[in-house]
Amino acid sequence: xxxxxxxGLRNFAYPAGYTGPARNRPAGGAGEAGGAxxxxxxxxxxxxxxxxxxxxxxxxxxxxxxxIDAKGYAALDASARKSIDAEIAEAVKRTTxxxxxxxxxxxxx
Numbered sequence: 001x002x003x004x005x006x007x008g009l010r011n012f013a014y015p016a017g018y019t020g021p022a023r024n025r026p027a028g029g030a031g032e033a034g035g036a037x038x039x040x041x042x043x044x045x046x047x048x049x050x051x052x053x054x055x056x057x058x059x060x061x062x063x064x065x066x067x068i069d070a071k072g073y074a075a076l077d078a079s080a081r082k083s084i085d086a087e088i089a090e091a092v093k094r095t096t097x098x099x100x101x102x103x104x105x106x107x108x109x
Contacts, residue, residue: 054095054096058094
């Protein structure tokens with residue numbers, strides 16, 4: 001006896017009100033034109049994030065918390081930039097202190 005479920009999955013109905021990312025994707029999955037580029041973009045984003053230093057990640061987190069990017073930061077006046085710089089320095093200090101206390105990567109096994 002052979003059971004085939006592959007064909008039935010194409011007729012899958014999303015629950016009422018579902019607005020997730022798969023809703024707008026064409027049937028067929030990652031083999032379609034958009035699927036491979038989404039995966040490639042996700043891998044590229046992950047690799048870029050992994051290449052950042054803890055200080056760069058702390059800076060990015062502070063800027064994100066303030067709702068600005070590097071261009072927005074450059075456009076700030078001196079006093080606002082000084083305030084954000086102090087917050088970035090504190091975030092970097094917390095990150096490096098925490099990493100030292102936890103032993104950094106040496107604890108990973």
